[in-house]
Amino acid sequence: MRAARLAQTLMLRLRPAPGARAALPCSSGGRGRVWAREPVLAHWPCRAPPALRLRRPHTTAAAAAAASTAAPPAPTATPMPPPMTRPGPPMPPLTLYNTATRAKAPFRPRADTPGAVSLYACGVTVYDLSHVGHARVYVAVDTLVRTLAASGLAVTYVRNFTDVDDKIIARAAAEAVEGGAAPDPAGLAQRMITEFHADMAALGCLPPSAEPRATAYVPSMVAMIERILGAGHAYVTEGGDVMFDVPSLPGYGRLSGRDAATDNRAGERVAVDASKRSPFDFVLWKAAKPGEPTWPSPWGDGRPGWHIECSAMARDLLGPVIDIHAGGRDLIHPHHDNEVAQCQAAACECDRAAMPGGVDFVRWWVHAGFVTAAGGDKMSKSLGNFFTIRDASAAYAPAAIRLFLVSTQYRSPIAYSADALEAASGRLYYMYQTLADVEAALAAGGPGLDKGAEWAAAGLAAGTGPGGVAAAAAAAALADDLNTPSAVAALSGPLKAANDLVHTKKGRTAQGRLGDLASIAGGIRCVLGWLGLDPADLPAALEELKARALTRAGMSAADVEAAIAARVAARAAKDWATADAVRLRLEGAGLALLDGPTGTEWRPAVRLEEE
Numbered sequence: 001m002r003a004a005r006l007a008q009t010l011m012l013r014l015r016p017a018p019g020a021r022a023a024l025p026c027s028s029g030g031r032g033r034v035w036a037r038e039p040v041l042a043h044w045p046c047r048a049p050p051a052l053r054l055r056r057p058h059t060t061a062a063a064a065a066a067a068s069t070a071a072p073p074a075p076t077a078t079p080m081p082p083p084m085t086r087p088g089p090p091m092p093p094l095t096l097y098n099t100a101t102r103a104k105a106p107f108r109p110r111a112d113t114p115g116a117v118s119l120y121a122c123g124v125t126v127y128d129l130s131h132v133g134h135a136r137v138y139v140a141v142d143t144l145v146r147t148l149a150a151s152g153l154a155v156t157y158v159r160n161f162t163d164v165d166d167k168i169i170a171r172a173a174a175e176a177v178e179g180g181a182a183p184d185p186a187g188l189a190q191r192m193i194t195e196f197h198a199d200m201a202a203l204g205c206l207p208p209s210a211e212p213r214a215t216a217y218v219p220s221m222v223a224m225i226e227r228i229l230g231a232g233h234a235y236v237t238e239g240g241d242v243m244f245d246v247p248s249l250p251g252y253g254r255l256s257g258r259d260a261a262t263d264n265r266a267g268e269r270v271a272v273d274a275s276k277r278s279p280f281d282f283v284l285w286k287a288a289k290p291g292e293p294t295w296p297s298p299w300g301d302g303r304p305g306w307h308i309e310c311s312a313m314a315r316d317l318l319g320p321v322i323d324i325h326a327g328g329r330d331l332i333h334p335h336h337d338n339e340v341a342q343c344q345a346a347a348c349e350c351d352r353a354a355m356p357g358g359v360d361f362v363r364w365w366v367h368a369g370f371v372t373a374a375g376g377d378k379m380s381k382s383l384g385n386f387f388t389i390r391d392a393s394a395a396y397a398p399a400a401i402r403l404f405l406v407s408t409q410y411r412s413p414i415a416y417s418a419d420a421l422e423a424a425s426g427r428l429y430y431m432y433q434t435l436a437d438v439e440a441a442l443a444a445g446g447p448g449l450d451k452g453a454e455w456a457a458a459g460l461a462a463g464t465g466p467g468g469v470a471a472a473a474a475a476a477a478l479a480d481d482l483n484t485p486s487a488v489a490a491l492s493g494p495l496k497a498a499n500d501l502v503h504t505k506k507g508r509t510a511q512g513r514l515g516d517l518a519s520i521a522g523g524i525r526c527v528l529g530w531l532g533l534d535p536a537d538l539p540a541a542l543e544e545l546k547a548r549a550l551t552r553a554g555m556s557a558a559d560v561e562a563a564i565a566a567r568v569a570a571r572a573a574k575d576w577a578t579a580d581a582v583r584l585r586l587e588g589a590g591l592a593l594l595d596g597p598t599g600t601e602w603r604p605a606v607r608l609e610e611e
């Protein structure tokens with residue numbers, strides 16, 4: 001049975017098509033005597049593919065010759081507008097860890113595109129709200145984008161949406177059963193894309209240059225699958241699926257370090273798909289099933305596999321070689337190994353001339369670590385231990401979630417806990433409140449303000465003065481493989497100095513006070529900008545942090561005011577025990593009281609355990 005199936009599959013592959021050989025000079029070669037069932041597209045578009053041609057593409061020797069001599073593709077995505085940045089010291093040359101080489105190395109843009117960086121990040125499958133693990137990946141990529149931009153590079157950043165997938169189809173079907181309507185996977189995907197955009201905006205992630213949806217690039221995916229078939233690295237199964245033939249490709253798995261030839265994990269699997277020749281083979285095209293969204297292809301109606309999406313969209317939008325490909329580390333295998341294999345198998349000669357080593361379509365692979373849940377497990381939907389960004393931001397301001405995320409270097413795991421988020425919220429409030437106090441002191445003016453401001457500005461650019469020194473230290477940290485925790489820590493000194501200058505008698509009379517304050521305000525704003533935490537509206541950001549603290553305390557602003565009034569009354573009556581009890585109760589709820597000359601105020605604080 002299996003032999004018969006194999007023979008049939010082989011026949012499909014071996015039947016030469018007229019003109020097919022002429023169509024292949026731009027192939028990766030290697031198995032040139034094995035032909036696709038259908039001839040490959042005459043012109044491997046050294047750019048976006050032409051409109052999908054079905055069944056019988058016309059291949060001509062002239063078109064093939066044109067393809068083999070065509071210029072390398074011109075990317076169709078354009079650089080994103082540079083983020084608004086505050087003046088600061090120059091960013092030192094960036095050193096970035098590369099998963100492919102397992103080492104840090106100085107990052108340099110390609111010689112043919114000086115001053116420009118292309119970056120592709122695998123996006124989300126839009127069937128549900130995104131979780132904190134996703135937030136971590138996209139905050140890390142956003143911080144990378146901001147660091148590259150601060151280095152003076154024009155960044156073209158592409159992040160896709162997987163908007164056709166088993167999970168989307170299943171969720172839409174389940175919703176249809178609940179709602180008594182017809183399944184609407186496209187509608188579900190659109191809703192989740194809108195939610196994702198809201199989450200990213202709340203977290204301060206800049207919009208990418210392009211956000212391609214997989215369903216809009218199916219013709220490109222079909223063209224790439226045709227190339228892979230034509231090069232002899234794929235086969236069509238009896239059921240009409242197209243599978244990538246992993247053992248046919250030398251070097252498969254080099255990104256993750258897995259070797260398909262020696263890896264015997266496949267034998268441990270309970271069920272290996274009978275239509276696969278090797279357990280490592282993966283699907284490029286899935287034959288249509290009833291009730292599913294489908295597209296036409298030379299192999300019949302169906303839909304693309306997940307892995308081919310990114311390869312095709314990255315090539316269309318960024319060209320055959322991209323500088324940086326990013327994603328969560330759970331994608332290294334199989335997704336990124338498979339992306340590497342597909343691009344290698346489909347590459348034409350002009351692609352290969354541009355590809356590092358003639359085989360790799362990515363220069364730097366950047367992977368963000370996991371967010372772990374209680375017990376150290378990876379947070380994921382399939383494990384059911386995840387928090388959505390929406391869940392987290394009901395209790396914590398999104399900027400506090402971002403500070404929590406960047407308080408760990410992007411490659412290390414982060415343990416998600418209420419305590420850590422609370423600490424980040426308290427820390428962010430302290431930073432923002434200090435900044436507000438400094439800016440208020442500067443707004444109040446005084447003798448020497450203009451001169452001080454001038455001195456501060458010169459120092460910020462030169463990395464001198466209290467703000468300039470801190471910003472230079474933060475820049476050095478970010479340039480060292482995005483060491484964000486060190487960049488955050490660089491603000492500790494100036495924050496403390498600022499509070500002394502604003503709140504102590506000695507500080508208020510210090511010489512050069514306004515110059516120091518201007519330098520500190522500039523330095524803090526600059527570093528917060530690099531970290532994606534510079535608030536556009538500082539009072540609103542403080543109010544948001546207070547509002548979330550009240551939510552966590554289960555209190556309203558009026559409740560807190562009433563408690564403060566009760567404490568004032570108790571103190572007036574010298575009932576110290578009652579006054580202390582009120583204070584302790586609020587502290588236990590994460591609200592600290594500050595007694596000042598104009599009365600008592602409250603602010604969010606790390607929740608203290610009651611004794």
Ligand SMILES: [Zn+2]
Binds near residue numbers: 121122123310335339
């Ligand atoms: Zn991807």
